[in-house]
Amino acid sequence: MTSAARARRPSHGPGSLLEVAVGEFNTRGYDATSMEDLSRAAGITKSSFYHHFAGKEALLRAALERAIDGLFAVLDTDGARTGTPLTRLRHIVRGQVEVLVEELPYVTLLLRVRGNTESERWALERRREFDAQIAALVRAAVDAGEIRIGVEPALAARLLSGLVNSVVEWARPGRGTSTLPDEVARAAFEGILPAR
Amino acid sequence: MTSAARARRPSHGPGSLLEVAVGEFNTRGYDATSMEDLSRAAGITKSSFYHHFAGKEALLRAALERAIDGLFAVLDTDGARTGTPLTRLRHIVRGQVEVLVEELPYVTLLLRVRGNTESERWALERRREFDAQIAALVRAAVDAGEIRIGVEPALAARLLSGLVNSVVEWARPGRGTSTLPDEVARAAFEGILPAR
Numbered sequence: 001m002t003s004a005a006r007a008r009r010p011s012h013g014p015g016s017l018l019e020v021a022v023g024e025f026n027t028r029g030y031d032a033t034s035m036e037d038l039s040r041a042a043g044i045t046k047s048s049f050y051h052h053f054a055g056k057e058a059l060l061r062a063a064l065e066r067a068i069d070g071l072f073a074v075l076d077t078d079g080a081r082t083g084t085p086l087t088r089l090r091h092i093v094r095g096q097v098e099v100l101v102e103e104l105p106y107v108t109l110l111l112r113v114r115g116n117t118e119s120e121r122w123a124l125e126r127r128r129e130f131d132a133q134i135a136a137l138v139r140a141a142v143d144a145g146e147i148r149i150g151v152e153p154a155l156a157a158r159l160l161s162g163l164v165n166s167v168v169e170w171a172r173p174g175r176g177t178s179t180l181p182d183e184v185a186r187a188a189f190e191g192i193l194p195a196r
Numbered sequence: 197m198t199s200a201a202r203a204r205r206p207s208h209g210p211g212s213l214l215e216v217a218v219g220e221f222n223t224r225g226y227d228a229t230s231m232e233d234l235s236r237a238a239g240i241t242k243s244s245f246y247h248h249f250a251g252k253e254a255l256l257r258a259a260l261e262r263a264i265d266g267l268f269a270v271l272d273t274d275g276a277r278t279g280t281p282l283t284r285l286r287h288i289v290r291g292q293v294e295v296l297v298e299e300l301p302y303v304t305l306l307l308r309v310r311g312n313t314e315s316e317r318w319a320l321e322r323r324r325e326f327d328a329q330i331a332a333l334v335r336a337a338v339d340a341g342e343i344r345i346g347v348e349p350a351l352a353a354r355l356l357s358g359l360v361n362s363v364v365e366w367a368r369p370g371r372g373t374s375t376l377p378d379e380v381a382r383a384a385f386e387g388i389l390p391a392r
Contacts (some may be wrong), residue, residue, distance in 0.1 A: 029310070031227075086391065114225070141389065148390045155379060158366045159359055159388045166358020170351060183351060191387045192355045193337065194344045195282065 014052045017042055018066075021059040022105045030060060030109075031116065060109075061119040067106035068126045070099040075133060085141035086189075092134065093164060093188055094181035100167045101177045108168045131161055163188055210248045213238055214262075217255040218301045226256060226305075227312065256305075257315040263302035264322045266295040271329060281337035282385075288330065289360060289384055290377035296363045297373050304364045327357055359384055 020042040024033045035056055039046045053059050074080060079091035100107050110127070113120045135157035142153050167184060171177055216238040220229050231252055235242045249255050270276060275287035296303050306323070309316045331353035338349050363380060367373055 029227075029312075031225075086389070089389065116225075138389065146392060148386075148392050150382075151389065152379065155366060155376075156383070156388050159362055159380065159383050162362020162365065163355055163359045163388065166355055166362070169358065170354045180351075183348065184355065186346075187352070187355050187387075189387050189389050189391065190344075191383075191385050191390070192352050192359065193282065193285065193334065193347065193385050194387070195385065196342060196344050 014062075017044075017049065017052055018059060018062055019105070021053075021056075022063045022109055025060065025063070026105055026108055026112075030056075057117055057119055060117065061122075063106050063109055064113065064119055064123040067099075067103055067110040068123060068130075070103045070106070071096065071130055072126075074099060075130070084146060085137050085144055086146040089134070089137050089141060089160075090185050090189060092137070093160070093185045096164050097167055097181040097184045100164070101171050101180060104168060104171055104173070111165055111168060131157065134160065160188055163192075210258075213240075213245065213248055214255060214258055215301070217249075217252075218259045218305055221256065221259070222301055222304055222308075226252075253313055253315055256313065257318075259302050259305055260309065260315055260319040263295075263299055263306040264319060264326075266299045266302070267292065267326055268322075270295060271326070280342060281333050281340055282342040285330070285333050285337060285356075286381050286385060288333070289356070289381045292360050293363055293377040293380045296360070297367045297376060300364060300367055300369070307361055307364060327353065330356065356384055359388075 017038075021033075021038050024037055024041050028037065033056065035046055035049060038056070038059070039049045042049065053062070074092055074095035077091070077095060080088055080095065082088070083091070110123055113123050113127075115121045115124050135154060138147075138157045138160070139153040141147050142151060142156075147156075164184060167180065171180065213234075217229075217234050220233055220237050224233065229252065231242055231245060234252070234255070235245045238245065249258070270288055270291035273287070273291060276284055276291065278284070279287070306319055309319050309323075311317050311320050331350060334343075334353045334356070335349040337343050338347060338352075343352075360380060363376065367376065
């Protein structure tokens with residue numbers, strides 16, 4: 001087969017099956033999606049599906065890992081590890097938004113997780129670890145006197161997470177998003193609706 | 197029966213049944229909750245339950261109406277109807293937070309609605325109407341020159357909604373929340389983490 005022929009042929013590797021599964025989970029809800037639904041959506045047999053993934057929960061786990069790994073990778077970048085707490089936070093917020101946009105369906109799935117399966121509970125625990133790191137940085141920025149007096153660190157960390165995560169409701173494939181990281185960072189640090 | 201005896205007796209009126217139902221819906225998920233679960237949680241028979249509510253969907257509808265009515269009532273207050281767009285928005289944000297705290301379980305249920313039943317679709321439609329009114333005010337504030345140059349009205353309206361709604365993850369019965377409306381308004385208009 002020529003590479004042109006391969007390119008035209010629908011891919012059924014693990015990556016594209018995961019993409020199909022995440023789309024179905026987000027549309028129908030994880031609990032309401034069967035392996036039957038997934039094979040139909042992917043256009044392959046159930047046994048081909050099982051060749052790549054042990055089952056529905058393995059797909060969920062892989063999808064959640066992709067979102068979690070993307071978010072934690074932001075904390076490992078230089079800009080997130082060096083500088084004052086406030087500059088680190090600004091860098092992290094921008095990076096989070098980039099991951100939300102790039103991995104939109106995976107992060108959407110992650111944010112809807114309620115803890116009904118082992119993988120969901122694992123993901124909730126990792127999200128809590130992520131949020132705790134952000135909350136510690138917010139507290140450090142307040143303690144360092146970088147933030148205006150009167151800001152309550154725990155609430156600020158919670159609101160920051162709510163603001164950033166609401167981007168999944170806004171971002172759409174094809175909607176211009178190149179300025180989004182800066183716009184969200186500005187909203188977080190200067191106000192969503194700053195008076196003129 | 198004396199009024200003291202009545203006060204000691206657990207109430208099984210429609211109000212308290214609704215409260216029990218909303219608690220179960222939020223814990224188990226609406227789809228996973230049966231009328232059996234609801235009667236057990238309320239400590240009454242299924243037929244007593246049906247005396248007050250035609251079924252699960254009627255309970256869902258009543259609970260969603262309570263949240264929606266609370267939010268729309270904010271738009272009808274004087275401060276939401278008079279003044280500049282920006283002062284009206286500030287008033288509405290504070291009012292929204294108050295409703296979120298007062299009607300926490302009902303608003304939590306509302307924010308999780310996905311559109312699987314007629315009542316859920318109705319609630320989604322009403323939420324869209326609410327958000328559209330906020331978005332129109334944001335646009336009016338930008339057009340009136342009250343907001344700093346460069347703020348994109350549609351994105352700002354979306355982020356504002358994300359910020360305000362994230363309060364349901366923060367608010368807990370008993371947690372001191374008297375200053376919450378002002379803190380959230382400040383976060384929206386001056387930044388969650390304003391530099392000193």
